[in-house]
Amino acid sequence: MKFENSREFAQKLDSEDALAPYREQFIFPKVRGKKVIYFVGNSLGLQPKSAKKYVDEIMNDWAELGVEGHFHAEKPWWDYHERFAPKLAKIVGANPEEVTVMNTLTVNLHLLMVSFYRPSGKRFKIICEEKAFPSDQYMLASQVRFHGYDPDEAIVEIKKREGENNFRTEDILAKIDEVGEKCALVLIGGVNYYTGQVFNMQKITRAGHEVGAFVGWDLAHAAGNIELKLSDWNVDFAAWCSYKYMNSGPGNASGVFINKKYHNRKDIPRFEGWWGHNKARRFLMEPEFQPEPDANAWQISNAPVLALGPYLASLEMFDEVGMPALIEKRNKIVAYLEYILHEIDKEVESTFEIITPENPKERGTQLSVFLHGEGKEIFRYLMDHGVITDWREPNVIRLAPAAFYCSFEDMYEFGQILKNGILSKPK
Incomplete structure (x- = not known):
C-alpha cells in the first residue's frame, strides 16, 4: 500500500479498520482535556472498560x-x-x-x-x-x-x-x-x-x-x-x-x-x-x-x-x-508509523534512526527510535502535548501502537507533534 502523510489518509485507514470499534472499549488518560496518544502498551496496557x-x-x-x-x-x-x-x-x-x-x-x-x-x-x-x-x-x-x-x-x-x-x-x-x-x-x-x-x-x-x-x-x-x-x-x-x-x-x-x-x-x-x-x-x-x-x-x-x-x-x-486479526492490524499500523517517522525526518534537521528490525517477521508492535541530535527535552515536549511514550537512555524513545486501541490518525497526529517539538526548539 502507498501511504500518505495526511490526516485524511489516516482517517481513511481508520474507516477501513475492522478493529477500530475496540478503541471505544478502553479508557484513555487525558492531557489538556484530550485523549492521549498512547504508545506504552509495551509497558502498561490501557484499562478495558469491562475490567471494573x-x-x-x-x-x-x-x-x-x-x-x-x-x-x-x-x-x-x-x-x-x-x-x-x-x-x-x-x-x-x-x-x-x-x-x-x-x-x-x-x-x-x-x-x-x-x-x-x-x-x-x-x-x-x-x-x-x-x-x-x-x-x-x-x-x-x-x-x-x-x-x-x-x-x-x-x-x-x-x-x-x-x-x-x-x-x-x-x-x-x-x-x-x-x-x-x-x-x-x-x-x-x-x-x-x-x-x-x-x-x-x-x-x-x-x-x-x-x-x-x-x-x-x-x-x-x-x-x-x-x-x-x-x-x-x-x-x-x-x-x-x-x-x-x-x-x-x-x-x-x-x-x-x-x-x-x-x-x-x-x-x-x-x-x-x-x-x-x-x-x-x-x-x-x-x-x-x-x-x-x-x-x-x-x-x-x-x-x-x-x-x-x-x-x-x-x-x-x-x-x-483472535491473534491473526491483531497481528494484521499491528503490521499495518507499525508500517504506517515507520512511514510517518521517515516523512517527518525529511522535514526537520534531526536524524531518526529506527533500531528495530525493518523485516516485519523480526519485529512486533514496538519501534525503538534513536533521536540523533535530540535530548530528553523532546520527550518532555511529547508528554506535555499528550503523547505518552517511553524514554531510554541515551536518546531512544520506544513507540508501541497497540492494535486494540491505537488509531492510524494517532500516528499522523504524533508525527505533527514531533515535528512541531523539534522545530520549536531555540536554535
Whole structure:
C-alpha cells in the first residue's frame, strides 16, 4: 500500500479498520482535556472498560456469599484460574493443559528454574542475551549463586556485533554450539525490550535441545503481541506478564507454559503447594502431595481472583478478535508509523534512526527510535502535548501502537507533534 502523510489518509485507514470499534472499549488518560496518544502498551496496557465489571462481580459475590463464593459465586473462585487456559493457549500457541496463570512474572521464572535449571558436573552454564531486562539478569545471577556458582563463569551472554543494533540468529546458534555440553539452560526474552527485535524462537529452541539443554522464554514483550507456537516449537517452558499487551492492570498475574512432556514426570522437581494438589482431593487435607495432571501442578497458592478479574476481561476481547486479526492490524499500523517517522525526518534537521528490525517477521508492535541530535527535552515536549511514550537512555524513545486501541490518525497526529517539538526548539 502507498501511504500518505495526511490526516485524511489516516482517517481513511481508520474507516477501513475492522478493529477500530475496540478503541471505544478502553479508557484513555487525558492531557489538556484530550485523549492521549498512547504508545506504552509495551509497558502498561490501557484499562478495558469491562475490567471494573469483572472486579465488581467478585466484590459483590464476596459481600453476598462470603467464603461460599469459593464454590457458589457465578464464577467460583476455587477454579477461577482454569478459565484462562483455553484463551491463553490460543495466544501462545499451546495446548490448554500446558498453560496456567499464577503469581507474577519473575516469581514464576524463579519457580520454573527449580524444574529446569538443575546444574550438575560440567553442565551448569546459562545462555542469555546481553543486557537482558534487568529483572531477568538479577534472577539468573541469584539462581546460579544459589547453586554455588559464580555468575561471571556460569552466565554466558550473547552479544551484538560491533556497530549493530540487533542480535544475529547465526551468532546465537554459534554460541549455543560453542558452549555445548556445558550448557544447562538457554533463557532469552522472546522480544528484546529495548529494540523490539523478535528472536527466532524455533531455531534457538532446536539448537538448545541439540546440545542437551533446556530452553525457556521470557515472553513479557511477546505474549499478546506476536505469533507464538510454543507447542509446535517444542519449547520446554515460558512465562509472561499480563499487564503489557494484555491489559490486565499494573503488576498483575503471570501466565506460564510448561510443555506437556514434563507433566506427571517424577524426575522433574518443583516447589509444591495446596493449589497444585489433585483438585478432586484438595479439600481432604491429605499429607501427601498428589499433583494435578497438567501445568496446574506448578500452582502453589489459591488464585488472587480480584487481580485476575481484569485479566479475564481483557482475554475475552482477545478471544473474540483472535491473534491473526491483531497481528494484521499491528503490521499495518507499525508500517504506517515507520512511514510517518521517515516523512517527518525529511522535514526537520534531526536524524531518526529506527533500531528495530525493518523485516516485519523480526519485529512486533514496538519501534525503538534513536533521536540523533535530540535530548530528553523532546520527550518532555511529547508528554506535555499528550503523547505518552517511553524514554531510554541515551536518546531512544520506544513507540508501541497497540492494535486494540491505537488509531492510524494517532500516528499522523504524533508525527505533527514531533515535528512541531523539534522545530520549536531555540536554535
